[in-house]
Amino acid sequence: MITKYLRDNLRALAGWTIGLGAFLTMYLGIYASIKDDPATYSAQAMAKYPGALKDLMGGLQDIGTGTGYLQTVVYQLIVPMLFVVCAMILANRAIAGPEEAGTLELVVTLPVERGRVVLARFAGLALGLLAVAAVTFVIVWTMTRQVGIDTPFGRLLAAHIGLYLLALFFGTLTLAVGAATGRKAAASAVLGVWAALGYMVVTVGRGVDAVSWLRWVSPFHYYADGRPLYEGLPAGDYLVLAGATAVLALTAVLTFDRRDVGV
Amino acid sequence: MTAVVRAEGLSKYYGRRRGLEDLTLDIQPGEVFGYLGPNGAGKTTTIRLLMDLIRPTGGRVRVLGAPPGEAAIRARIGYLPGDLVLEGRERARDYLAFLGRMRGGVPPGRVAELAERLDADLSVPMRKLSKGNRQKIGLIQAFMHEPEFLILDEPTSGLDPLVQQEFLAMVREVRASGRTVLMSSHVLAEVEHVSDRVGIVRSGRLVAVENVAALREKAVRRVELHFDGPVPREAFEGLPGVRDLRVEGAGVRCTIDGRPDALIKAAARFTVVHLVSAEPDLEEIFLTYYSEEGAHHDHQVPA
Known part of the structure; x- marks a missing residue:
């Protein structure tokens, strides 16, 4: 059942991997020219964006350095968001999508417990995202060596694991809402709101006391706060992400088991 | 012998909307049960309750002796x-x-054999299948693992007449091997030739369960007789089972309940040139049930 889910989504997985790979190759490739004149580019970047936008982009302080550039263009905003969207699309194809289309009907009437159906699709989601993360990690590692970014392997891996856990968390959130409601739109909406607010809280809202305490519910807090590219694997933060994912997966199993399908 | 389906007071509401109300029904091993009713009457709701796709609001149901939620019985x-x-x-x-793999295996060659009988093309990507071909694939997957119990919701929809005949032959084979079938339809003619019993469901309630043979016996038959000359009305009046008598010159029309014996004997006294007896129309009986039920409701409204 896991292989079936992966095979059905092979095209989507391949497409996302190629797209993300091309994006990473291009953006990391540009660093070759930035490196020649870090002061100018850094100043330009600082001048180009107003304060709030700068916060949103993660500060842009040391875009002239290799690791700073890597943090800004890869691990700060765009790539995590792309990963999250990829996870959302895959997760919607697990329960809510097939249920809305009507193809889930035969699957649920197979001699397999409903909980197992959900778990198989969660496992498929985890493996599919792992494949995307693994390929993109190889691309980032290769490209950084090419253009002369010297972030150590361990730190790069730590940051990429964070990317994977973040995507898996949001994917499982989509899966859980989809399993509980059977509606893709509901699942996507919950994900969109949580992701957008969560990201705002840890960036723009960082200095605002009224909202900064909310960072505890933002997955991005656990993703970025430990600064894995600079300080290595933030084990505690990542465990929180993984634990929350497990809770969501369990919620998906329990809610799907209790409700009417395809009504 | 354990009933294949045993429902007691089974009800399903979708919020406040009624899907099925107080269904009590036993289906015995080896029978073909036709489940009839207009669209939206509750046929699909019943079937989806049996398959554990939806959960009852009230009552209980056993399928093959177990609660439908037990995954193993679905094989x-x-x-x-x-x-x-x-x-x-x-x-x-x-x-x-x-x-097939998920259901614990299919005898080798079985899928190909069914595909040939139904004239289905298995090499087409599924999204390109026409309505009729999709239905054929649906039938193959339902029959292929030779299950003890077949639950078929509107199995003949989208099939052309030749394939329908083949499908009915498949149902008869299932019955011959002692297995059980529940099939729904909104057209009685589709199921009357293979069903042992029919249940009629209307507005979420099972209004009648009838033996098809008994139903046929009860059936109203229209008869038309033509003689070589005018016949007296008195010769046909008051015959047992004869209703709606009309005598016009050399022609006699009537409907008969049950046996046509008395009418035939009365007619034998004259010279019969032509006789037309319409096949008992179960569809008509079927509609009679509905209209009686409808009339019943009408009476209740003012009270």
């Missing part, structure tokens, strides 16, 4: 959804192989 059931959706680039053959 012994073949299910054709009323609105079968097949999608994707996957070829029908591969999807059938997947379903």
